[in-house]
Amino acid sequence: MNDRILLAHGSGSKLSHDLLEKILVPPISNPLLARMDDAAVFELAGKLAFTTDSYVVNPIFFPGGDIGRLAVCGTVNDLSMSGAEPLYISLALIIEEGLEIAELLRIIQSVKDTCEEAGVQVITGDTKVVNRGKADKLFINTAGIGSIHRGLDISGSNARVGDKIILSGGIGEHGIAVMSQREGLQFSVPVQSDCAPLNKLVADMLRASKKINCLRDPTRGGLAATLSEFARQSDVGIIIEEEKIPLHDGVRGACELLGLDPLYIANEGKLVAVVSPDDADRVLKAMKRNKYAGAAAVIGEVTAGHRGRVVMKTKIGASRIVDMPTGEILPRIC
């Protein structure tokens, strides 16, 4: 087989079948995927969650992860944030002609490892190849299906006055890691992407309490966008305290150097939970025992005042409004 992807690999031809049968399917195969019909078929019942995301991150390999791990984590996390247990995902590749097959193999291996970690299966997929110069190495779309336990109703619309805001760890690591790799920047304290599947963390939290009202992973637009969305969707105010927000030294340094606000930088392995005040401690304790949330902290609460807005008490004691981000800060970090 050639060592680079050709247009013919995407044509439905013998070469396409070879790519599937020799490269793409074996690492991630399972009985549902192996059937190779137009759709995968399985039994499932109850309250289900369905989500999709495309990944166009540049570069496709970055400190702490790659586009394959990112694509699995992103969809696993979106399902988890609705309270669902992620079960099945789809994997659709748009490959630029000329991509090295060795790079594709590394990505597929990473998809496999991340699926194993999260306990999900790729059961259907698609591969397209576009001419050189008409894409950027590799774009991936994953969609996913999960199953929600009865009685759960987690939504950005469910925040109530008095609820506590819990953040699972330091912010901005994914965005800074990708940007530093792309721009060839070296910081004194290196930053790794936090890219991780959070479904087991969410399961731990839900075992500790059913009074988790909102859950979201602050990806594009960062913590600022997620909290603004909660404030708008639930029509409440949110107040957070700057000094309680965990921040990796490398992210702090990079943001100071570049004039960026970490509140607006993307994360790929963090979550924000809005929890009833009587259960906040219990949830926090459960989180701290999980390897992806050792630095979890209560960073603020839901208020009746300034509805639809997020306010931050700064370290020097001032208050400032945390707006929805308005422009592009770091393009193509996911």
Next chain:
Amino acid sequence: MNDRILLAHGSGSKLSHDLLEKILVPPISNPLLARMDDAAVFELAGKLAFTTDSYVVNPIFFPGGDIGRLAVCGTVNDLSMSGAEPLYISLALIIEEGLEIAELLRIIQSVKDTCEEAGVQVITGDTKVVNRGKADKLFINTAGIGSIHRGLDISGSNARVGDKIILSGGIGEHGIAVMSQREGLQFSVPVQSDCAPLNKLVADMLRASKKINCLRDPTRGGLAATLSEFARQSDVGIIIEEEKIPLHDGVRGACELLGLDPLYIANEGKLVAVVSPDDADRVLKAMKRNKYAGAAAVIGEVTAGHRGRVVMKTKIGASRIVDMPTGEILPRIC
């Protein structure tokens, strides 16, 4: 709002929210989509089908359709081919910076119209924007979920010796329509893409008979690829008769002129069914009453000989092996 897509439209910023709330969501909105959480949540039970496809067709508008109609039909059809009733789809856009918003609006309108025709809902989605020159106007991924009636087991592996091969109409129309638009070719008999949702046709067929063993829409690789897959997956031989294969005059003319074999050209609104011989007439009659299958015909049958291979009796009485396509014939027709 600007009249072209900017990078910031994909950043999770206020501009992203405006794009969603003013342009993308209103035409296709429904209660599940309108909730705007990370995942859509719904109740469903039983045997389900799940599929995904990305669409990278060039150009994005072509005679008889556009990338929006194509993306909905493709996923509706993949679900239908497993015997599922398509219910919910996801819509993920990868937009090249600089795309005219007016073009995007036309595509979304087309998504809406096609969803209405097929009776499916877009319930979750995603939008990414990549730098100018890093994609080609617009790529779309759709994934879909459908519900399969109990007792149905339709798969490319289920063809049995003696079964009839039914084709729903003329082949090659989509591929020729897209290619002629892209290359600026004018044929004496113009060809329109056959791009259409086939779920209602499949429902009509399943009402007529439960003895439909395989169903597939011959997209990339055309009729040749689909029949070759059936022969391999079911480990049977297939024989077809050239003179029974419906062919539009424009496709015939274009293929003769360009030296193309219509067996290998993509379709986006046709299906091939492998049906038990005792029910073939009943299924054919039901198909002919549907507007997308007026020219349906029995084109061949499943044989015990030449297992794993497809053989065609030509009009002049010779037999030739119909191989799996080996290279790229018409790139980016879907």
